[in-house]
Amino acid sequence: MSARILVVDDQAANVRLLEARLQAEYFDVCTATNGADALVVAKAEQPDLILLDVMMPGMDGYETCSRIKDDPATRHIPVVMVTALDQREDRIRGLEAGADDFLTKPIDDVAMFARVRSLLRLKEVLDELRFRESNSAMSGIAGDVHDDVDVPARVVVVSADPRATRRFAAAMPSKAEIVEVHDPAEAVVSARNNADLLVVDLTSPDYDGLRLCARIRSDAATRQLPILAVVRPADVQQAVRALDLGVNDIIQRPVDAGELAARSRTQLRRKRYADQLRSHLDEGMEMAVTDALTGLHNRRYISSRLRQAMDSASNGGAPVSLLLADIDHFKHINDTYGHDAGDRVLRDFSSRLLTGLRALDLAARYGGEEFVVVMPGAGLAEARIAAERLRSSIDGASFDLPDGTGVPVTVSIGIAQAHRGEALDALLRRADEALYAAKNAGRNQVQAADNAAA
Secondary structure (H helix, E strand, O other): OOOEEEEEOOOHHHHHHHHHHHHHOOOEEEEEOOHHHHHHHHHHHOOOEEEEEOOOOOOOHHHHHHHHHHOOOOOOOOEEEEEOOOOHHHHHHHHHOOOOEEEEOOOOHHHHHHHHHHHHHHHHHHHHHHHHHHOOOOOOOOOOOOOOOOOOOEEEEEOOOHHHHHHHHHOOOOOOEEEEEOOHHHHHHHHHOOOOEEEEEOOOOOOOHHHHHHHHHHOOOOOOOOEEEEEOOOOHHHHHHHHHHOOOEEEEOOOOHHHHHHHHHHHHHHHHHHHHHHHHHHHHHHHHHEOOOOOOEOHHHHHHHHHHHHHHHHOOOOOEEEEEEEEOOHHHHHHHHOHHHHHHHHHHHHHHHHHOOOOOOEEEEEEOOEEEEEEEOOOHHHHHHHHHHHHHHHHHOOEEOOOOOEEOOOEEEEEEEOOOOOOHHHHHHHHHHHHHHHHHOOOOOEEEOOOOOO
């Protein structure tokens, strides 16, 4: 895995040493010798990760990290603090400033590259989400995405030792719902139940914690769940394997409650950020295929699905029929009752339309007061029954406005069954001709296109 890494240290020898180690592993390296320059380089170069020395004159690593995380242009970049300090207060202060992890001097290459690879994998996922969200239909509409929303969380704590689970649970954020688990099989079930963080004790001899982490990562339902692992202080191999398996963060025994709380908050904050990105992306995808007024599919989506159904029918699959419905005299409704009333009629019409369809049928607003229903597996006779049921439901009861006024509405419907090898435009044209035949015959009726293949 190659990436661009920013090394920040006021000692030239330290910079050269880290640069040489990273370049030997084929990382691209840029450098800065103080906090102020680091902010400029980070913003201009957009590195994939920052290795930041803590002890620097002027702006120290804590302030530099805090400013990096406060800037929307750089807050998504993982920061690993490199320090000779190894006191709990120093680690907690760095985590609260926004650091993602720590490396203690002298740096162990195996541990460093394991942490670097782990954070780069995470950033790659987040970068993809950020890119897709910025290019979705919701870009600029849903508002800014923040990673510091203070919301309740569900944390699953796993250890074979009940005393350990209680200690770990006590360190969790006050708003967190804690689930204490002592069995790995039960942990998998709990993790699948909308968990926001999994804390796993890897030091227990009663179960294979690494296997549990691997199972969580291999399950599609929990693949994105943050994992915070508790490891033995001298077991570098266990820590490296955990990170390589996809564990997001590790903490060594004896576990300090303050550090565990800070690392947990970091993981929860990052998960909320990723969840918001995914939510915005889902909303954008929904907007791209949905009509905003009625909630039905839009023309682009229904055309694509109709083409798929027609291709299947042409290749020996089930038949497909099309309903094209148009609300009669809709302009008169707008002119008489107002456009708000017209919008209400469109929404209520859509609700009645959906009520009469099968589960596999697809309905869309095709434009204005025109609607389309794609009926996979339905021949012309079934389509006629569905169309008549829709026509009757619209004609059978008026559409009520908020003031109690009842608006009489009828609908004309044209139906057509796709011919083998028929083009999409040809099917739509035949359905449209049947619709106009219904209107010319007096409206409020169903007409079918000639089913004989041309």
